[in-house]
Amino acid sequence: MLFSEIPFFVFFLTYLTLHLLLPARWRLYLVIGGSTVFYAWWRVEDVWLPYLLTLIGWAGAIWIDLAADARARKRRLVIAVFALFTPLLVVKYAFFLLTNIVAILPGGFVTPDEMTSFRFALPLGISFMTFTITAYVVDTYRSQYPVEKKLQKLLAYVLFFPHLIAGPILRPNELLPQFSHWTRAIDARFTLGVCLFAIGLTKKLVFADIIAGVVDHVYASTAQQLSAWEYLLAIHGFSVQIYCDFSGYTDMAIGTACILGIRLPINFRRPYAAHSIVDFWRRWHITLSSWLRDYLYIPLGGNRNGEGRRLLNLMTTMVLGGLWHGAAWTFVIWGALHGTALVGVHLLRARLARWNIVVPAWLGILGTFYFVTFAWVYFRAPDIGTAHRVLQGPFTASWDGFRTFAATYAFELILVFIFLVTHRYDAHSRVRMAVRTWNKGILWPVVVAMFALAITVSQGSSAKFIYFEF
Known part of the structure:
Protein backbone atom coordinates (compact mmCIF):
# COMPACT_ATOMS: atom_id res chain seq x y z
CA MET A 1 0.00 0.00 0.00
CA LEU A 2 2.21 2.80 -1.31
CA PHE A 3 1.30 6.40 -0.51
CA SER A 4 1.48 6.97 -4.25
CA GLU A 5 -1.00 4.29 -5.39
CA ILE A 6 -4.77 3.92 -5.52
CA PRO A 7 -5.16 1.39 -2.65
CA PHE A 8 -3.74 3.94 -0.20
CA PHE A 9 -6.16 6.65 -1.32
CA VAL A 10 -9.06 4.24 -0.78
CA PHE A 11 -7.67 3.27 2.63
CA PHE A 12 -7.04 6.85 3.68
CA LEU A 13 -10.45 8.14 2.60
CA THR A 14 -12.05 5.35 4.64
CA TYR A 15 -9.77 6.11 7.59
CA LEU A 16 -10.43 9.86 7.37
CA THR A 17 -14.18 9.29 7.28
CA LEU A 18 -14.00 7.24 10.47
CA HIS A 19 -11.65 9.82 11.99
CA LEU A 20 -14.25 12.54 11.36
CA LEU A 21 -17.18 10.48 12.61
CA LEU A 22 -15.72 8.90 15.75
CA PRO A 23 -15.51 10.82 19.05
CA ALA A 24 -11.97 11.90 19.97
CA ARG A 25 -11.74 9.28 22.74
CA TRP A 26 -11.96 6.50 20.13
CA ARG A 27 -9.31 7.86 17.76
CA LEU A 28 -6.48 6.07 19.54
CA TYR A 29 -8.11 2.73 18.78
CA LEU A 30 -8.68 3.85 15.19
CA VAL A 31 -4.94 4.54 14.92
CA ILE A 32 -4.17 1.02 16.17
CA GLY A 33 -6.75 -0.76 14.04
CA GLY A 34 -6.22 1.29 10.87
CA SER A 35 -2.45 1.14 11.11
CA THR A 36 -2.55 -2.62 11.63
CA VAL A 37 -4.54 -2.98 8.40
CA PHE A 38 -2.08 -0.67 6.65
CA TYR A 39 0.93 -2.74 7.79
CA ALA A 40 -0.73 -6.11 7.21
CA TRP A 41 -1.49 -5.12 3.61
CA TRP A 42 2.17 -5.83 2.74
CA ARG A 43 2.63 -9.18 4.47
CA VAL A 44 0.08 -10.23 7.03
CA GLU A 45 2.53 -12.74 8.50
CA ASP A 46 4.73 -9.87 9.73
CA VAL A 47 2.00 -8.02 11.62
CA TRP A 48 3.20 -9.49 14.93
CA LEU A 49 6.43 -7.49 14.77
CA PRO A 50 5.27 -3.98 15.83
CA TYR A 51 3.16 -5.57 18.58
CA LEU A 52 6.13 -7.57 19.90
CA LEU A 53 8.50 -4.58 19.84
CA THR A 54 5.93 -2.39 21.57
CA LEU A 55 5.31 -5.00 24.26
CA ILE A 56 9.06 -5.33 24.90
CA GLY A 57 9.47 -1.56 25.08
CA TRP A 58 6.42 -1.04 27.31
CA ALA A 59 7.37 -3.81 29.75
CA GLY A 60 11.04 -2.85 29.64
CA ALA A 61 10.38 0.80 30.57
CA ILE A 62 8.17 -0.23 33.49
CA TRP A 63 10.77 -2.77 34.64
CA ILE A 64 13.51 -0.14 34.53
CA ASP A 65 11.34 2.30 36.46
CA LEU A 66 10.87 -0.27 39.25
CA ALA A 67 14.62 -0.77 39.73
CA ALA A 68 15.95 -0.11 43.21
CA ASP A 69 19.10 1.84 42.29
CA ALA A 70 21.00 3.41 39.39
CA ARG A 71 23.10 0.30 38.69
CA ALA A 72 20.02 -1.90 38.44
CA ARG A 73 18.34 0.67 36.17
CA LYS A 74 21.32 0.68 33.82
CA ARG A 75 21.55 -3.11 33.79
CA ARG A 76 17.85 -3.40 32.99
CA LEU A 77 18.19 -0.78 30.24
CA VAL A 78 20.91 -2.83 28.56
CA ILE A 79 18.74 -5.96 28.71
CA ALA A 80 15.68 -4.12 27.36
CA VAL A 81 17.60 -2.54 24.47
CA PHE A 82 19.24 -5.89 23.61
CA ALA A 83 15.79 -7.53 23.54
CA LEU A 84 14.50 -4.78 21.24
CA PHE A 85 17.41 -5.15 18.81
CA THR A 86 17.41 -8.97 18.75
CA PRO A 87 14.75 -9.32 15.99
CA LEU A 88 16.59 -6.72 13.87
CA LEU A 89 19.98 -8.36 14.39
CA VAL A 90 18.67 -11.83 13.54
CA VAL A 91 16.51 -10.93 10.56
CA LYS A 92 18.71 -8.28 8.97
CA TYR A 93 22.29 -9.22 9.84
CA ALA A 94 22.50 -12.97 10.57
CA PHE A 95 23.11 -13.99 6.94
CA PHE A 96 25.62 -11.15 6.36
CA LEU A 97 27.61 -12.07 9.47
CA LEU A 98 27.53 -15.79 8.69
CA THR A 99 28.72 -15.36 5.09
CA ASN A 100 31.65 -13.21 6.20
CA ILE A 101 32.61 -15.63 8.98
CA VAL A 102 32.39 -18.62 6.64
CA ALA A 103 34.58 -16.80 4.10
CA ILE A 104 37.55 -17.03 6.48
CA LEU A 105 36.88 -20.61 7.63
CA PRO A 106 37.95 -23.86 5.93
CA GLY A 107 35.71 -25.09 3.11
CA GLY A 108 32.79 -27.34 4.00
CA PHE A 109 32.34 -25.86 7.45
CA VAL A 110 28.80 -24.78 6.51
CA THR A 111 26.85 -26.04 3.52
CA PRO A 112 25.05 -23.62 1.13
CA ASP A 113 21.67 -24.97 2.27
CA GLU A 114 22.55 -24.29 5.91
CA MET A 115 23.59 -20.74 5.05
CA THR A 116 20.38 -20.09 3.10
CA SER A 117 18.35 -20.93 6.19
CA PHE A 118 19.75 -17.76 7.77
CA ARG A 119 18.47 -15.52 4.96
CA PHE A 120 15.20 -14.04 6.21
CA ALA A 121 12.65 -11.86 4.45
CA LEU A 122 13.08 -8.37 5.89
CA PRO A 123 9.85 -7.11 7.51
CA LEU A 124 8.96 -3.62 6.34
CA GLY A 125 10.02 -0.82 8.65
CA ILE A 126 11.78 -3.05 11.19
CA SER A 127 14.72 -0.64 11.55
CA PHE A 128 12.48 2.41 11.94
CA MET A 129 10.22 0.69 14.46
CA THR A 130 13.19 -0.55 16.49
CA PHE A 131 14.71 2.93 16.66
CA THR A 132 11.36 4.51 17.55
CA ILE A 133 10.61 2.24 20.50
CA THR A 134 14.26 2.34 21.63
CA ALA A 135 14.00 6.13 21.82
CA TYR A 136 11.02 5.72 24.15
CA VAL A 137 12.82 3.25 26.45
CA VAL A 138 16.01 5.33 26.65
CA ASP A 139 14.12 8.60 27.19
CA THR A 140 12.15 7.10 30.07
CA TYR A 141 15.40 5.74 31.55
CA ARG A 142 16.90 9.24 31.34
CA SER A 143 13.73 10.69 32.94
CA GLN A 144 13.21 12.79 29.83
CA TYR A 145 9.73 11.31 29.39
CA PRO A 146 7.38 9.67 31.90
CA VAL A 147 6.77 5.93 31.74
CA GLU A 148 3.61 5.23 29.75
CA LYS A 149 1.31 2.90 31.69
CA LYS A 150 -1.21 2.44 28.87
CA LEU A 151 -0.02 -0.18 26.40
CA GLN A 152 -2.53 0.96 23.76
CA LYS A 153 -1.10 4.48 23.73
CA LEU A 154 2.44 3.24 23.18
CA LEU A 155 1.17 0.87 20.49
CA ALA A 156 -0.42 3.81 18.66
CA TYR A 157 2.91 5.68 18.93
CA VAL A 158 4.73 2.86 17.14
CA LEU A 159 1.97 1.93 14.68
CA PHE A 160 0.79 5.40 13.54
CA PHE A 161 0.76 4.60 9.85
CA PRO A 162 2.16 7.81 8.28
CA HIS A 163 5.58 7.22 9.89
CA LEU A 164 5.38 3.43 10.40
CA ILE A 165 7.35 2.17 7.38
CA ALA A 166 10.05 4.76 6.72
CA GLY A 167 9.90 7.45 9.38
CA PRO A 168 10.38 10.16 10.42
CA ILE A 169 11.91 8.42 13.46
CA LEU A 170 9.94 9.82 16.39
CA ARG A 171 10.79 10.60 20.00
CA PRO A 172 7.98 9.95 22.53
CA ASN A 173 7.53 13.68 23.27
CA GLU A 174 6.93 14.34 19.55
CA LEU A 175 3.81 12.18 19.26
CA LEU A 176 2.50 10.67 22.51
CA PRO A 177 1.23 13.98 24.02
CA GLN A 178 -0.77 14.63 20.85
CA PHE A 179 -2.75 11.44 21.46
CA SER A 180 -3.97 12.95 24.73
CA HIS A 181 -4.97 16.28 23.20
CA TRP A 182 -6.61 15.67 19.85
CA THR A 183 -7.30 18.80 17.84
CA ARG A 184 -10.51 19.34 15.91
CA ALA A 185 -11.10 16.69 13.27
CA ILE A 186 -10.38 19.20 10.50
CA ASP A 187 -8.46 22.38 11.32
CA ALA A 188 -6.15 24.83 9.57
Missing part, protein backbone atom coordinates in the same frame (compact mmCIF):
# COMPACT_ATOMS: atom_id res chain seq x y z
CA ARG A 189 -3.56 22.09 9.06
CA PHE A 190 -5.84 20.28 6.60
CA THR A 191 -4.92 22.53 3.66
CA LEU A 192 -1.22 22.41 4.58
CA GLY A 193 -1.41 18.62 4.70
CA VAL A 194 -2.96 18.36 1.24
CA CYS A 195 -0.33 20.73 -0.18
CA LEU A 196 2.55 18.77 1.36
CA PHE A 197 1.11 15.50 0.11
CA ALA A 198 0.80 16.93 -3.43
CA ILE A 199 4.43 18.09 -3.36
CA GLY A 200 5.62 14.71 -2.07
CA LEU A 201 3.59 12.87 -4.70
CA THR A 202 5.10 15.03 -7.45
CA LYS A 203 8.63 14.42 -6.16
CA LYS A 204 8.04 10.67 -6.12
CA LEU A 205 6.13 10.07 -9.35
CA VAL A 206 7.47 12.81 -11.60
CA PHE A 207 11.10 13.07 -10.47
CA ALA A 208 12.22 9.96 -8.55
CA ASP A 209 10.40 7.28 -10.54
CA ILE A 210 11.26 8.74 -13.96
CA ILE A 211 14.94 9.31 -13.17
CA ALA A 212 15.09 5.80 -11.65
CA GLY A 213 14.78 4.41 -15.20
CA VAL A 214 18.22 5.58 -16.33
CA VAL A 215 19.80 4.90 -12.91
CA ASP A 216 18.55 1.31 -12.84
CA HIS A 217 19.63 0.80 -16.46
CA VAL A 218 23.21 1.93 -15.80
CA TYR A 219 23.64 -0.04 -12.57
CA ALA A 220 22.25 -3.21 -14.19
CA SER A 221 24.16 -2.99 -17.48
CA THR A 222 27.69 -3.91 -18.50
CA ALA A 223 30.38 -1.37 -19.32
CA GLN A 224 30.32 -2.15 -23.06
CA GLN A 225 26.66 -1.13 -23.39
CA LEU A 226 26.95 2.38 -21.97
CA SER A 227 28.35 5.78 -22.88
CA ALA A 228 30.17 8.13 -20.53
CA TRP A 229 27.14 10.45 -20.77
CA GLU A 230 24.88 7.74 -19.37
CA TYR A 231 27.24 7.13 -16.47
CA LEU A 232 27.31 10.84 -15.66
CA LEU A 233 23.52 11.09 -15.79
CA ALA A 234 23.09 8.01 -13.57
CA ILE A 235 25.61 9.28 -10.99
CA HIS A 236 23.99 12.71 -10.78
CA GLY A 237 20.53 11.29 -11.27
CA PHE A 238 20.68 9.06 -8.22
CA SER A 239 21.38 12.08 -6.02
CA VAL A 240 18.15 13.56 -7.35
CA GLN A 241 16.26 10.25 -7.22
CA ILE A 242 17.03 9.31 -3.62
CA TYR A 243 16.25 12.80 -2.34
CA CYS A 244 12.97 13.09 -4.25
CA ASP A 245 12.03 9.53 -3.30
CA PHE A 246 12.74 9.79 0.43
CA SER A 247 11.83 13.43 1.00
CA GLY A 248 8.75 12.82 -1.14
CA TYR A 249 7.73 9.98 1.17
CA THR A 250 8.37 12.21 4.19
CA ASP A 251 6.33 15.07 2.71
CA MET A 252 3.44 12.67 2.15
CA ALA A 253 3.81 11.24 5.67
CA ILE A 254 3.84 14.69 7.27
CA GLY A 255 0.99 15.82 5.02
CA THR A 256 -1.14 12.79 5.88
CA ALA A 257 -0.54 13.38 9.59
CA CYS A 258 -1.40 17.08 9.19
CA ILE A 259 -4.75 16.18 7.64
CA LEU A 260 -5.44 14.14 10.79
CA GLY A 261 -4.34 17.02 13.03
CA ILE A 262 -0.99 15.47 14.03
CA ARG A 263 2.41 17.18 13.75
CA LEU A 264 5.43 15.15 12.66
CA PRO A 265 9.00 16.53 12.69
CA ILE A 266 10.70 17.79 9.54
CA ASN A 267 13.17 15.28 8.12
CA PHE A 268 14.89 17.28 5.35
CA ARG A 269 16.05 20.86 5.01
CA ARG A 270 17.47 21.38 1.49
CA PRO A 271 20.46 19.06 2.05
CA TYR A 272 22.15 19.73 -1.29
CA ALA A 273 22.48 23.39 -0.27
CA ALA A 274 24.74 22.32 2.63
CA HIS A 275 28.11 24.11 2.73
CA SER A 276 29.92 21.19 4.45
CA ILE A 277 29.38 17.52 5.21
CA VAL A 278 28.66 18.50 8.83
CA ASP A 279 25.95 20.83 7.57
CA PHE A 280 24.66 18.09 5.25
CA TRP A 281 23.93 15.80 8.19
CA ARG A 282 22.00 18.59 9.88
CA ARG A 283 19.78 18.71 6.79
CA TRP A 284 19.54 15.10 5.53
CA HIS A 285 17.35 12.50 7.30
CA ILE A 286 17.39 14.78 10.34
CA THR A 287 15.54 12.38 12.63
CA LEU A 288 18.08 9.60 11.95
CA SER A 289 21.15 11.80 12.37
CA SER A 290 19.78 13.24 15.64
CA TRP A 291 18.91 9.69 16.81
CA LEU A 292 22.46 8.51 16.08
CA ARG A 293 23.84 11.55 17.92
CA ASP A 294 21.68 11.18 21.04
CA TYR A 295 21.51 7.38 21.37
CA LEU A 296 24.86 6.26 19.94
CA TYR A 297 27.46 9.05 19.61
CA ILE A 298 26.83 10.61 23.05
CA PRO A 299 26.66 7.23 24.90
CA LEU A 300 29.98 6.30 23.22
CA GLY A 301 31.47 9.35 24.91
CA GLY A 302 30.71 12.08 22.39
CA ASN A 303 33.26 14.87 22.69
CA ARG A 304 33.86 14.43 26.42
CA ASN A 305 37.16 12.53 26.30
CA GLY A 306 39.43 14.56 24.08
CA GLU A 307 39.67 15.27 20.37
CA GLY A 308 41.03 11.85 19.39
CA ARG A 309 38.26 9.94 21.13
CA ARG A 310 35.69 12.36 19.72
CA LEU A 311 36.79 11.66 16.15
CA LEU A 312 36.82 7.90 16.81
CA ASN A 313 33.27 8.11 18.19
CA LEU A 314 32.24 10.07 15.12
CA MET A 315 33.69 7.49 12.76
CA THR A 316 32.13 4.59 14.71
CA THR A 317 28.74 6.27 14.64
CA MET A 318 28.81 6.82 10.88
CA VAL A 319 30.02 3.28 10.09
CA LEU A 320 27.22 1.81 12.23
CA GLY A 321 24.82 4.29 10.63
CA GLY A 322 25.87 2.97 7.24
CA LEU A 323 25.40 -0.62 8.40
CA TRP A 324 21.93 0.33 9.69
CA HIS A 325 20.92 1.00 6.09
CA GLY A 326 21.73 -2.53 5.00
CA ALA A 327 23.77 -5.65 5.68
CA ALA A 328 26.34 -5.18 2.91
CA TRP A 329 29.91 -3.92 2.60
CA THR A 330 28.73 -1.19 0.23
CA PHE A 331 26.80 0.40 3.11
CA VAL A 332 29.79 0.02 5.43
CA ILE A 333 31.95 1.83 2.86
CA TRP A 334 29.30 4.54 2.46
CA GLY A 335 29.19 5.10 6.21
CA ALA A 336 32.99 5.06 6.46
CA LEU A 337 33.28 7.63 3.67
CA HIS A 338 30.92 9.98 5.49
CA GLY A 339 32.70 9.32 8.79
CA THR A 340 36.07 10.10 7.19
CA ALA A 341 34.66 13.28 5.66
CA LEU A 342 33.21 14.43 8.98
CA VAL A 343 36.53 13.77 10.75
CA GLY A 344 38.38 15.57 7.95
CA VAL A 345 36.10 18.62 8.09
CA HIS A 346 36.52 18.91 11.88
CA LEU A 347 40.30 18.73 11.57
CA LEU A 348 40.40 21.10 8.60
CA ARG A 349 38.18 23.69 10.26
CA ALA A 350 40.61 24.09 13.16
CA ARG A 351 43.51 24.66 10.78
CA LEU A 352 41.62 27.04 8.53
CA ALA A 353 40.58 29.08 11.56
CA ARG A 354 44.21 29.16 12.73
CA TRP A 355 45.34 30.36 9.30
CA ASN A 356 42.43 32.85 8.95
CA ILE A 357 41.25 31.19 5.72
CA VAL A 358 37.58 31.44 4.80
CA VAL A 359 36.19 28.94 2.26
CA PRO A 360 33.74 30.60 -0.17
CA ALA A 361 30.16 29.39 0.37
CA TRP A 362 29.74 28.32 -3.27
CA LEU A 363 32.87 26.17 -3.09
CA GLY A 364 31.68 24.49 0.10
CA ILE A 365 28.28 23.74 -1.44
CA LEU A 366 29.80 22.38 -4.66
CA GLY A 367 32.39 20.27 -2.86
CA THR A 368 29.82 18.85 -0.44
CA PHE A 369 27.38 18.00 -3.23
CA TYR A 370 29.99 16.15 -5.26
CA PHE A 371 31.34 14.25 -2.27
CA VAL A 372 27.79 13.16 -1.34
CA THR A 373 27.09 12.23 -4.98
CA PHE A 374 30.30 10.17 -5.11
CA ALA A 375 29.40 8.34 -1.88
CA TRP A 376 25.86 7.65 -3.13
CA VAL A 377 27.36 5.32 -5.76
CA TYR A 378 28.32 2.84 -3.02
CA PHE A 379 24.90 3.28 -1.39
CA ARG A 380 23.10 2.45 -4.67
CA ALA A 381 25.36 -0.27 -6.05
CA PRO A 382 24.41 -3.90 -5.29
CA ASP A 383 28.10 -4.75 -4.79
CA ILE A 384 31.51 -3.10 -4.66
CA GLY A 385 32.41 -4.21 -8.19
CA THR A 386 29.39 -2.43 -9.65
CA ALA A 387 30.20 0.70 -7.66
CA HIS A 388 33.71 0.79 -9.08
CA ARG A 389 32.43 0.20 -12.63
CA VAL A 390 30.01 3.12 -12.33
CA LEU A 391 32.67 5.42 -10.85
CA GLN A 392 35.12 4.49 -13.62
CA GLY A 393 32.48 4.81 -16.34
CA PRO A 394 32.91 8.53 -17.13
CA PHE A 395 36.68 7.94 -17.56
CA THR A 396 36.63 4.64 -19.48
CA ALA A 397 33.45 4.70 -21.60
CA SER A 398 33.03 6.50 -24.92
CA TRP A 399 32.03 10.18 -25.09
CA ASP A 400 30.58 9.75 -28.58
CA GLY A 401 26.89 9.95 -29.40
CA PHE A 402 25.86 13.00 -27.36
CA ARG A 403 22.97 13.81 -29.69
CA THR A 404 21.54 10.31 -29.40
CA PHE A 405 22.00 10.42 -25.63
CA ALA A 406 20.33 13.84 -25.31
CA ALA A 407 17.39 12.76 -27.46
CA THR A 408 16.95 9.49 -25.54
CA TYR A 409 17.11 11.05 -22.08
CA ALA A 410 15.72 14.52 -22.80
CA PHE A 411 12.97 14.29 -20.16
CA GLU A 412 15.34 13.00 -17.47
CA LEU A 413 17.84 15.79 -18.23
CA ILE A 414 15.10 18.39 -17.96
CA LEU A 415 13.99 16.95 -14.61
CA VAL A 416 17.54 17.04 -13.21
CA PHE A 417 17.90 20.65 -14.36
CA ILE A 418 14.55 21.67 -12.83
CA PHE A 419 15.52 19.98 -9.56
CA LEU A 420 18.88 21.75 -9.35
CA VAL A 421 17.23 25.11 -9.98
CA THR A 422 14.32 24.64 -7.55
CA HIS A 423 15.97 22.68 -4.72
CA ARG A 424 16.90 25.83 -2.81
CA TYR A 425 13.19 26.68 -2.51
CA ASP A 426 12.13 23.24 -1.22
CA ALA A 427 11.15 24.13 2.35
CA HIS A 428 8.00 23.50 4.40
CA SER A 429 8.17 27.08 5.65
CA ARG A 430 7.52 28.27 2.09
CA VAL A 431 4.55 25.93 1.79
CA ARG A 432 3.11 27.25 5.06
CA MET A 433 3.58 30.80 3.80
CA ALA A 434 1.80 29.97 0.55
CA VAL A 435 -1.13 28.39 2.43
CA ARG A 436 -1.46 31.53 4.57
CA THR A 437 -1.00 34.16 1.87
CA TRP A 438 -2.07 32.76 -1.49
CA ASN A 439 -5.59 33.30 -2.72
CA LYS A 440 -7.43 29.98 -2.46
CA GLY A 441 -8.61 30.44 -6.02
CA ILE A 442 -4.96 30.12 -7.04
CA LEU A 443 -3.71 27.67 -4.39
CA TRP A 444 -6.21 24.88 -4.97
CA PRO A 445 -5.91 24.83 -8.80
CA VAL A 446 -2.11 24.58 -8.37
CA VAL A 447 -2.53 21.65 -5.97
CA VAL A 448 -4.99 19.91 -8.31
CA ALA A 449 -2.59 20.47 -11.22
CA MET A 450 0.23 18.81 -9.23
CA PHE A 451 -1.94 15.77 -8.54
CA ALA A 452 -2.95 15.61 -12.22
CA LEU A 453 0.66 15.94 -13.40
CA ALA A 454 1.89 13.21 -11.05
CA ILE A 455 -0.87 10.80 -12.04
CA THR A 456 -0.48 11.53 -15.77
CA VAL A 457 3.31 11.11 -15.82
CA SER A 458 3.22 7.95 -13.72
CA GLN A 459 0.27 6.48 -15.65
CA GLY A 460 -1.20 5.27 -12.38
CA SER A 461 1.76 3.16 -11.21
CA SER A 462 4.57 3.76 -8.72
CA ALA A 463 7.85 2.12 -7.78
CA LYS A 464 8.50 1.06 -4.18
CA PHE A 465 10.09 3.73 -2.00
CA ILE A 466 13.87 3.27 -1.66
CA TYR A 467 13.85 3.42 2.14
CA PHE A 468 11.32 0.58 2.37
CA GLU A 469 14.40 -1.65 1.97
CA PHE A 470 15.68 -0.53 5.38
